Amino acid sequence: MYLHEPKLFDVVKRQFIYKMSANATPFTMLVILQIISLVLLSGSMGSPDPFYDHNNIAYTINAFSNDGILGLTWFWAAVFGFLLTSLAQRDEAFSFVTNRLSHHLANFFVMLSAALFGGLSAVLSGSIIKLYAFLRYGEVIMETTGLLTAPMDFILRLVTAVLYTLLFLVIAYTIGTFIQVNRFFIFLFGALWMLLIRSISSSHGESFTGKIFHFFAGETSTSLFILKMIMTVVVLCTISITISNRLEVRK
Amino acid sequence: MTAVELMNVTKKYHKHLALNGLDVNIKKDVMTGVIGRNGVGKTTMMKMIAGFVQETSGTIRVFGESPFNNLTVSANVLFVDDAMQFAQTMSLHDILKECKRFYPNWDHALADRLVQYFGFHLDARHRYLSKGKKNTFNAIIGIAARCALTLFDEPITGMDAGVRKDFYRALLKDYIAHPRTILLSSHHFEEMEDLLEDVLIIQNGKAHFHGSVTELQEMLISLKGNGEILASAAAGKTVVYQQKSGPYTEWLVENTFTAAELDRLKSKRVIATPVSANSAYLALTEQRTGGIDDVFA
Amino acid sequence: MLEMDGSKPIYVQIAEWLEKEIIDETLKSDEKVYSQYQLADLFNINPATAGKGLTLLIDAEIIYKRRGLGTFVASDAREKLLAKRKVHTLHRLIEELLDEAELLGIDEQHLLSKIRATRNKREGDLR
Numbered sequence: 001m002y003l004h005e006p007k008l009f010d011v012v013k014r015q016f017i018y019k020m021s022a023n024a025t026p027f028t029m030l031v032i033l034q035i036i037s038l039v040l041l042s043g044s045m046g047s048p049d050p051f052y053d054h055n056n057i058a059y060t061i062n063a064f065s066n067d068g069i070l071g072l073t074w075f076w077a078a079v080f081g082f083l084l085t086s087l088a089q090r091d092e093a094f095s096f097v098t099n100r101l102s103h104h105l106a107n108f109f110v111m112l113s114a115a116l117f118g119g120l121s122a123v124l125s126g127s128i129i130k131l132y133a134f135l136r137y138g139e140v141i142m143e144t145t146g147l148l149t150a151p152m153d154f155i156l157r158l159v160t161a162v163l164y165t166l167l168f169l170v171i172a173y174t175i176g177t178f179i180q181v182n183r184f185f186i187f188l189f190g191a192l193w194m195l196l197i198r199s200i201s202s203s204h205g206e207s208f209t210g211k212i213f214h215f216f217a218g219e220t221s222t223s224l225f226i227l228k229m230i231m232t233v234v235v236l237c238t239i240s241i242t243i244s245n246r247l248e249v250r251k
Numbered sequence: 252m253t254a255v256e257l258m259n260v261t262k263k264y265h266k267h268l269a270l271n272g273l274d275v276n277i278k279k280d281v282m283t284g285v286i287g288r289n290g291v292g293k294t295t296m297m298k299m300i301a302g303f304v305q306e307t308s309g310t311i312r313v314f315g316e317s318p319f320n321n322l323t324v325s326a327n328v329l330f331v332d333d334a335m336q337f338a339q340t341m342s343l344h345d346i347l348k349e350c351k352r353f354y355p356n357w358d359h360a361l362a363d364r365l366v367q368y369f370g371f372h373l374d375a376r377h378r379y380l381s382k383g384k385k386n387t388f389n390a391i392i393g394i395a396a397r398c399a400l401t402l403f404d405e406p407i408t409g410m411d412a413g414v415r416k417d418f419y420r421a422l423l424k425d426y427i428a429h430p431r432t433i434l435l436s437s438h439h440f441e442e443m444e445d446l447l448e449d450v451l452i453i454q455n456g457k458a459h460f461h462g463s464v465t466e467l468q469e470m471l472i473s474l475k476g477n478g479e480i481l482a483s484a485a486a487g488k489t490v491v492y493q494q495k496s497g498p499y500t501e502w503l504v505e506n507t508f509t510a511a512e513l514d515r516l517k518s519k520r521v522i523a524t525p526v527s528a529n530s531a532y533l534a535l536t537e538q539r540t541g542g543i544d545d546v547f548a
Numbered sequence: 549m550l551e552m553d554g555s556k557p558i559y560v561q562i563a564e565w566l567e568k569e570i571i572d573e574t575l576k577s578d579e580k581v582y583s584q585y586q587l588a589d590l591f592n593i594n595p596a597t598a599g600k601g602l603t604l605l606i607d608a609e610i611i612y613k614r615r616g617l618g619t620f621v622a623s624d625a626r627e628k629l630l631a632k633r634k635v636h637t638l639h640r641l642i643e644e645l646l647d648e649a650e651l652l653g654i655d656e657q658h659l660l661s662k663i664r665a666t667r668n669k670r671e672g673d674l675r
Contacts, residue, residue, distance in 0.1 A: 423588065518650075
């Protein structure tokens with residue numbers, strides 16, 4: 001029988017499609033999570049007691065934010081990234097044609113899709129909140145801008161949300177890969193986590209965690225920020241591929 | 252033409268030696284049975300050939316390439332066992348569709364007919380199939396994918412007798428129509444010996460015998476008769492197995508008798524008969540420490 | 549069909565089955581013999597094993613190969629097989645006779661005279 005010489009790109013593409021349909025549930029979960037938090041947020045939009053200025057004009061201030069949805073999306077991203085490294089996911093991939101590289105590359109494309117989907121939907125949910133607030137209260141002062149008022153700003157917000165979601169996915173994925181290579185990394189990461197928490201609570205000013213935070217969040221140049229994000233993702237992905245390239249499967 | 256080559260291959264799991272200097276050449280387009288007692292390294296060998304597990308030492312070549320982490324090997328080799336995993340969300344129908352995308356030789360019409368014949372519901376979930384049903388479904392994938400090398404690891408576990416017969420028949424018919432290299436491991440050698448061209452007996456992590464089923468069968472001859480006469484008849488020959496039942500003693504002896512020698516044995520009232528391939532296998536793999544009867548002795 | 553009891557090698561059984569087909573003239577002279585793949589499908593066995601059965605008959609010149617066309621029954625196949633069976637059957641009967649004679653302690657002279665006597669008696673009966 002004649003041998004087939006597959007191209008890496010084709011295998012990655014097939015694995016990507018397979019993994020996307022295999023992981024339909026996490027995506028559905030995110031949509032449900034976001035809808036629930038939207039409903040909760042809009043439910044909290046009650047009218048607080050108005051206050052009056054010296055002209056006796058009544059002011060009612062309602063502050064709405066989609067920060068909660070973004071936070072939830074990032075939490076989801078971390079869980080999903082970790083889930084992608086599970087033994088079951090690996091065995092499922094190796095039921096069909098793949099090697100370790102194509103398996104990881106397909107996973108990265110899944111994460112990229114998840115980041116796009118999660119980041120975009122989180123930001124857009126903010127627009128839904130605005131729309132809701134506008135319809136309900138009529139007059140609203142928007143702090144953040146929309147696509148029409150300041151398109152660049154809006155797009156930048158989208159890009160930032162997507163990149164952060166991707167970062168959370170990839171960090172969790174890398175941690176998960178380490179743990180798949182050797183279970184003892186659970187303890188190492190546990191210890192690291194404790195250290196991070198302590199450094200946040202104990203030190204004032206420039207803690208290690210603070211420095212990491214500023215490395216990304218403190219970056220004022222858009223292009224530098226994007227570059228930093230992408231570099232970090234690429235480095236983390238390379239680490240995942242390198243450490244697990246000798247990993248035995250379906251043992 | 253060689254499809255698979257293993258040269259002095261060892262595999263260590265922690266301290267346990269699963270394979271210990273295995274030397275095997277599997278011919279291309281031959282259906283080979285991999286047999287041996289539990290835990291002798293059959294599965295380990297097949298998972299190495301599939302590229303899942305890496306050899307500790309030695310060399311493996313599958314279609315001329317080292318299989319571990321090899322995309323070409325993965326595309327042309329299919330490993331079928333009861334632990335094949337598919338995503339929870341996917342129905343059997345979805346899985347067959349994925350097979351179609353991944354395997355260029357996939358015969359979707361055949362897969363559909365087999366799935367229907369064996370009474371599967373296409374919207375069922377793989378995970379919730381019974382053990383026998385799961386293995387039947389996996390075996391269908393193995394047949395319909397028509398990979399250049401297909402490895403079936405204990406495919407018939409849990410299948411009832413009728414399904415086992417049908418599976419062997421389906422595999423044979425498809426093999427006749429599309430000859431390819433097939434490895435089939437099982438404990439039930441007697442069920443599949445007719446199906447096979449070659450047998451590979453693994454014992455203690457090594458190849459104990461590798462040749463055609465006929466060679467295995469003709470390696471030994473069964474002699475029945477008086478114990479003393481047997482002893483003189485088999486002088487100078489390797490006696491593989493001895494069993495005494497009633498007044499008769501049965502010996503399985505290496506088959507190097509000439510026609511004249513056999514005639515002489517006959518006149519001494521020794522009954523010489525061919526042995527089945529399965530008896531030859533059982534005799535060859537008999538533990539040196541004796542049989543189960545010795546435990547109760 | 550085949551006995552499939554496993555003790556006699558299958559390729560030998562295949563050859564014997566084909567011999568029977570030729571003797572009872574299901575397969576006639578110069579007729580095409582089943583291919584190894586047809587035999588494999590028919591008896592649910594590996595094609596290589598079926599091939600070995602055919603080779604056995606080719607070597608005995610019971611069937612012959614025509615390149616690209618398949619195998620065919622030799623013109624004298626039936627006669628050959630019948631002759632072989634005659635020798636074979638006679639040999640087996642003589643073996644049994646000798647075994648019995650040995651058991652009863654009858655020597656060769658005695659045995660031969662008995663055979664002659666029986667024969668003479670038969671001829672006398674016929675006359």
